[in-house]
Amino acid sequence: MSVLDTPESARDDRRVYVLMGVILLGLFAIVARLWYLQIVHGDALLLASENNRTRRLRAVPERGLIEDAKGRVLATNRPQIVVSVVPDEIRQSREKQYDPLPLLASLLKMPLQKLQETIRENQTGPFEPVRVAVDVDMETATRVEEQRLKLPGVIVGPEPLRHYPNGLPFGHILGQMGQINREDLIERKEAGYRPGDYCGKLGLERAYDTELRGQDGGQRIEVDARGRFRHELENTAPIPGAKLTLTVDAALQKTAYDALYEWAKRGKPGAAVALDPRTGAVLALVSVPSYDPEKFVKGISSADWNALQNDPRKPMINRAVGMATAPGSTFKMIPAAAGLELGFVTPYDGVVCKGVIHLGRWPKRCHKRSGHGFVALNESLAASCDVYYYRLGQRLTPEVMAEWARRFGLGKRTGIDLPFVEARGIVPTPKWKEQSKRGRWVGGDTVDYAIGQSMLGCTPLQMCNVAAAIGNGGTLYRPQLVRSITSFDAENKPVVTRTLQPEVIGKLNLKPSTLSALVRGMESVMERGGTAASSSIPGLRIAGKTGTSQIKRRGEMKLNAWFIGFAPVENPKIAVCVFVEEAGHGGEVAAPIARKIIARYLNLNVPDVQAVPTTD
Amino acid sequence: MIDARLRKNLDVPLLLTTLLIVAMGILTIYSASHASPGRFYQKQVVWFCLGMIGLGIAAWLDYTRLPRFSRALYILNLLPLLIVLKFGDERKGAIRWIEIGGFQFQPSEFSKIIMIVCLAVFLSRRQHEIRRFSTLAYSFLYIGVPTILIFRQPDLGTSLVLVAIWFGMTFIAGANLKHLAAFLLAGLLLFSGMWHFNILKDYQKNRLSAFLNPEIDPKETGYHVLQSRIAIGSGRTTGKGFGNGTQVQGKFIPENHTDFIFTVVGEEGGFVVSTLLVLLYGVFFVRGGLIAAHAEDALGQLIAAGIVAMYAFHTIVNLGMTVGIMPVTGVPLPLFSYGGSSMILNLTAVGLLLGIGMRRHKLMF
Numbered sequence: 008m009s010v011l012d013t014p015e016s017a018r019d020d021r022r023v024y025v026l027m028g029v030i031l032l033g034l035f036a037i038v039a040r041l042w043y044l045q046i047v048h049g050d051a052l053l054l055a056s057e058n059n060r061t062r063r064l065r066a067v068p069e070r071g072l073i074e075d076a077k078g079r080v081l082a083t084n085r086p087q088i089v090v091s092v093v094p095d096e097i098r099q100s101r102e103k104q105y106d107p108l109p110l111l112a113s114l115l116k117m118p119l120q121k122l123q124e125t126i127r128e129n130q131t132g133p134f135e136p137v138r139v140a141v142d143v144d145m146e147t148a149t150r151v152e153e154q155r156l157k158l159p160g161v162i163v164g165p166e167p168l169r170h171y172p173n174g175l176p177f178g179h180i181l182g183q184m185g186q187i188n189r190e191d192l193i194e195r196k197e198a199g200y201r202p203g204d205y206c207g208k209l210g211l212e213r214a215y216d217t218e219l220r221g222q223d224g225g226q227r228i229e230v231d232a233r234g235r236f237r238h239e240l241e242n243t244a245p246i247p248g249a250k251l252t253l254t255v256d257a258a259l260q261k262t263a264y265d266a267l268y269e270w271a272k273r274g275k276p277g278a279a280v281a282l283d284p285r286t287g288a289v290l291a292l293v294s295v296p297s298y299d300p301e302k303f304v305k306g307i308s309s310a311d312w313n314a315l316q317n318d319p320r321k322p323m324i325n326r327a328v329g330m331a332t333a334p335g336s337t338f339k340m341i342p343a344a345a346g347l348e349l350g351f352v353t354p355y356d357g358v359v360c361k362g363v364i365h366l367g368r369w370p371k372r373c374h375k376r377s378g379h380g381f382v383a384l385n386e387s388l389a390a391s392c393d394v395y396y397y398r399l400g401q402r403l404t405p406e407v408m409a410e411w412a413r414r415f416g417l418g419k420r421t422g423i424d425l426p427f428v429e430a431r432g433i434v435p436t437p438k439w440k441e442q443s444k445r446g447r448w449v450g451g452d453t454v455d456y457a458i459g460q461s462m463l464g465c466t467p468l469q470m471c472n473v474a475a476a477i478g479n480g481g482t483l484y485r486p487q488l489v490r491s492i493t494s495f496d497a498e499n500k501p502v503v504t505r506t507l508q509p510e511v512i513g514k515l516n517l518k519p520s521t522l523s524a525l526v527r528g529m530e531s532v533m534e535r536g537g538t539a540a541s542s543s544i545p546g547l548r549i550a551g552k553t554g555t556s557q558i559k560r561r562g563e564m565k566l567n568a569w570f571i572g573f574a575p576v577e578n579p580k581i582a583v584c585v586f587v588e589e590a591g592h593g594g595e596v597a598a599p600i601a602r603k604i605i606a607r608y609l610n611l612n613v614p615d616v617q618a619v620p621t622t623d
Numbered sequence: 624m625i626d627a628r629l630r631k632n633l634d635v636p637l638l639l640t641t642l643l644i645v646a647m648g649i650l651t652i653y654s655a656s657h658a659s660p661g662r663f664y665q666k667q668v669v670w671f672c673l674g675m676i677g678l679g680i681a682a683w684l685d686y687t688r689l690p691r692f693s694r695a696l697y698i699l700n701l702l703p704l705l706i707v708l709k710f711g712d713e714r715k716g717a718i719r720w721i722e723i724g725g726f727q728f729q730p731s732e733f734s735k736i737i738m739i740v741c742l743a744v745f746l747s748r749r750q751h752e753i754r755r756f757s758t759l760a761y762s763f764l765y766i767g768v769p770t771i772l773i774f775r776q777p778d779l780g781t782s783l784v785l786v787a788i789w790f791g792m793t794f795i796a797g798a799n800l801k802h803l804a805a806f807l808l809a810g811l812l813l814f815s816g817m818w819h820f821n822i823l824k825d826y827q828k829n830r831l832s833a834f835l836n837p838e839i840d841p842k843e844t845g846y847h848v849l850q851s852r853i854a855i856g857s858g859r860t861t862g863k864g865f866g867n868g869t870q871v872q873g874k875f876i877p878e879n880h881t882d883f884i885f886t887v888v889g890e891e892g893g894f895v896v897s898t899l900l901v902l903l904y905g906v907f908f909v910r911g912g913l914i915a916a917h918a919e920d921a922l923g924q925l926i927a928a929g930i931v932a933m934y935a936f937h938t939i940v941n942l943g944m945t946v947g948i949m950p951v952t953g954v955p956l957p958l959f960s961y962g963g964s965s966m967i968l969n970l971t972a973v974g975l976l977l978g979i980g981m982r983r984h985k986l987m988f
Contacts, residue, residue: 044946060873
C-alpha cells in the first residue's frame with residue numbers, strides 16, 4: 008500500500024491521543040492509590056505486616072528459692088514432666104481429617120471432654136503450648152512419647168515444679184502456689200502473667216511473687232504465611248527469680264512448731280510468734296496445725312482439701328496473724344503503762360485485794376478468790392491480780408485504755424508481709440460498742456477491759472509486738488519476714504537488691520521510770536511467786552506476762568492460754584508470744600512453750616520443766 | 624540487512640524503556656523467588672533472550688506484508704486453542720497449557736498478538752464502512768470466536784484482554800462512538816447474566832466479591848487482596864529494601880513472582896520505586912501511542928494501537944488488582960511478571976511496534 012491509497016480524511020489521529028489520555032489517566036489512578044496506601048496508611052500497614060510475621064515463644068524462668076536465715080532451703084524447684092499441646096497444630100491435623108486428641112486423652116487417662124475443655128480455657132494463642140497434664144509419671148510420659156508420630160502438636164517436656172522439702176512448719180509463712188485466676192490475671196497482665204501460669208496465691212509466695220518469678224525470656228521468631236518458622240529475630244534468656252532469705256530460723260520454727268504440736272494433737276490448736284525486738288525481724292511464726300504447701304503445688308486433691316476443711320482445729324487459719332481474740336492478762340501491761348504515765352499509780356502504792364469488788368449489785372471476782380491482800384504494781388503483774396486492774400481501769404476510763412491500746416499497736420494491722428490474712432483486731436470503746444449494736448457500755452465492760460477480756464481482739468503477732476516494744480525501750484517495728492532478696496542481673500550474676508530495713512510503725516513514748524517499772528514487774532512474773540515462775544531459766548533474765556482469757560464455747564467456759572515476754576532483760580534479743588486455744592492457764596501451757604523458744608534461740612540447753620499449776 | 628532509514632527511525636527511548644522494565648522485572652523475580660527452588664529468575668533471563676530474538680525478527684519483518692497471511696494466521700490461531708481445550712494440562716482449575724518437548728506454552732498468549740494483526744488487517748480493509756454498525760458487529764464476531772474459546776479454558780483475563788483490544792482498535796479505526804457505547808452496555812448486561820446463570824466459575828465470582836469486600840473472608844478469597852494491600856502499604860516511602868520484604872519473603876503473597884509481582888516492588892521499593900515503574904510504563908505507552916499516531920498507514924496505526932491497548936489493559940488491570948482498586952483477574956504484568964510465553968510474546972509485540980515506527984516517512988521527535 009502506498010500513501011495515495013490511504014486518504015488522510017479517513018485517519019483520525021486525535022483518537023490515538025484520546026486513547027493515550029485514557030491510559031495515562033489509568034496509570035495516574037494507580038499512583039494515587041500507591042500514595043494512599045504507602046504514604047497515608049504506610050505506618051499502620053507496616054504494623055500489620057509486623058504482626059503478620061512475628062510470634063513470641065516464651066521461656067519461663069525458674070522460680071526463686073526461699074531460704075531460712077541460716078541458708079536452709081525452704082522452697083525450691085524440682086523437674087516435672089509436662090504434657091502440652093499446640094492448638095494450631097491440632098487444628099492443622101484436624102483439617103487433614105485426623106484428630107490426635109482422643110488418643111492423647113486415653114493415654115493420659117483423662118476424659119476427652121475435659122481435655123478439650125482444658126485446651127479451650129487455657130489457650131492464649133494458636134502457637135503457644137497449652138499445658139494439659141502436669142507432673143506426669145514416667146510411664147505415661149513414655150507411652151505418649153512412643154506414639155509421637157500419631158500425636159502431632161503434642162509436646163512432652165520437663166518444667167520446674169515448686170517443691171517444699173520440709174513444708175509443714177512453714178505452711179502459713181510460705182503460702183500456696185496455684186494457677187492464676189481470672190481476676191489476678193486482669194490485674195497483673197501488665198507484669199507478664201498469662202493464663203495457666205503458676206503464681207503465688209498466699210503467704211510469701213504471693214507477697215514476693217513478682218521477685219520470685221523472674222523475667223520471661225524467649226524467642227521472637229519470624230514465621231511465614233502458614234505459621235512455619237523462618238528465622239529467629241531475638242532470643243533472650245529468662246532471668247531466674249530472685250532468692251528470698253528469710254529472717255526466720257528453721258530450727259527455731261521447728262522448736263515452736265513441735266512444742267505447739269504437743270497440744271494440737273490433743274485438739275488444742277495454737278500459735279507462736281518470735282520477733283527480734285531490735286528490728287522487727289520475725290524469728291519464728293507458727294500456727295499449729297499447719298498445712299503442707301507441697302500439697303497445693305499441683306492443685307490440691309479433693310481428699311486433701313476436704314481433710315483440711317473438715318478438721319475442727321481449722322489448719323487453714325493462720326492463728327498467729329489472722330485470728331484476734333481476747334489477750335487476757337497479757338493486756339495488763341497496757342493499763343499499767345497508762346496508769347504510770349498518767350500518774351494514777353506509782354510502783355509503790357497499791358490496793359487491797361479481797362478477792363472481789365462490787366459494781367452495784369454485781370460482784371466482780373479476782374481469779375484468786377481468797378484475795379491477794381495488799382497489792383502494788385509489781386505484785387499486780389507477778390500474781391496478775393485482777394482487782395488491782397479493775398480499780399485502775401475504772402480510774403482510766405475505757406476511752407483512755409483504748410487510746411493506750413492503740414498506742415501499743417493494737418486494733419490495727421502490723422503490716423507483716425503476709426498478704427490478705429492479717430486481722431486488724433478490735434480495740435473497743437463505748438462509742439464503738441453502741442455503733443456495732445452490742446448494747447450499752449456497762450461498768451462490767453470497763454473492768455473487763457482492764458484485764459484483757461471484754462470485747463478486745465488481739466493477734467499473737469500484735470501481742471508479741473507489745474512485748475518487743477517494751478523490751479526495746481518503746482519502739483514498734485513492722486514485723487518483716489525477709490532478710491534479703493538476691494536477684495540475678497542480665498549476666499545471671501547474683502546481686503543483693505534488698506536487705507531488711509527496720510520500719511518504725513509506732514512509738515510508745517514512755518518515761519524511763521515507767522519502762523523500768525513495767526520491765527521489773529514482768530521480770531517478777533518469772534520469779535518465785537510469779538505466775539510463770541516454773542518457766543524461768545537459771546542465769547537468764549526473762550521478762551514475761553501470762554494471760555488466761557475466758558471464752559464461752561458450746562456453753563462451756565474455756566481457757567485460752569497466753570504468754571508474752573522477752574529476753575535477756577538487759578539486752579533483749581528475742582520477744583515471744585505464745586497462744587494456745589482452750590488449753591488452760593497461760594502460766595501452765597503457754598509459758599513453758601515460750602521458754603523452749605527462748606532457750607533454743609539463745610542456745611541454752613535447758614531441761615523440760617514440769618508446769619506448776621497456777622491460777623493465771 | 625536493515626537500511627539506514629530504518630535504523631534512523633528506530634525508537635530508542637521505547638527500546639530502552641522496555642529493557643529497563645524487563646531488567647527491573649528480573650531483579651524483582653530474583654528477590655521474590657531466590658529462596659524457592661524454581662530458579663525463576665534464571666529462566667526469565669532465557670525467556671528474555673528468546674524474546675529479544677522475536678523482537679528482532681518482528682522489527683525486521685515488513686508489517687505491510689502481513690495482510691496476505693491474515694487468513695492463515697487466523698486459522699493457525701484457532702487450532703491450538705481447540706487442542707488445549709481437548710488435551711491441555713489442567714492447572715489451578717484452568718486448562719491453558721500445551722506441553723511441547725518439556726516446555727509448556729500458553730496458546731492464549733500468542734493468540735492475543737495474532738488477533739491484533741488479524742483484526743488490524745480486517746479493519747484496515749474496511750476503513751470506509753467501519754462507521755456502519757454491521758461492519759462493527761462483523762468485526763466483533765471475527766474476534767469473538769477465539770475469545771469464546773479462550774474464555775472456555777477458562778481464562779477470563781485473556782478473553783477480557785481480547786475484548787479490550789477490540790474496543791481500542793475499532794475506536795482508532797473510527798467506529799461510531801454510540802455503537803461502541805452500545806457494545807459496552809451489552810457487554811455489561813451479558814456479564815451480569817453470566818454471573819446470574821453461573822456461567823462464571825465460582826472462583827471467578829469469589830474474586831470479584833472479595834475485591835468488593837476483602838474482609839469477609841481474610842483467610843480464603845480475600846487473602847490476596849488484603850495481604851497485597853498490607854505488603855504494598857508497609858513499604859511506605861522508600862521500601863524495606865531489596866530482598867527484605869517480610870510479606871514477600873514470608874510467602875504471605877502467593878503468585879508473587881507472577882500475577883502479584885508488583886507487591887514485591889511496592890513492599891521492597893516503596894512509593895519511590897513503584898512510582899518509577901509506573902512512570903516507565905507511562906513512557907512506554909506514550910512512545911507506543913506516538914508510533915500509532917505517526918504510523919505510515921492505517922494498518923500500521925491499527926497494529927500499533929492494538930498492541931498499546933493490549934499492554935495498557937494488562938498493565939492497568941494488573942496494577943489495579945495488586946493495589947486493590949480492581950478485581951483479581953489472572954492477568955500478568957507485561958514485560959515484568961515471570962512467564963516464558965508472555966515474555967516472548969510481549970517482546971515480539973514490542974518488535975512489531977518498533978518495526979512500524981521504523982517504516983514511517985514522517986519525522987518524529
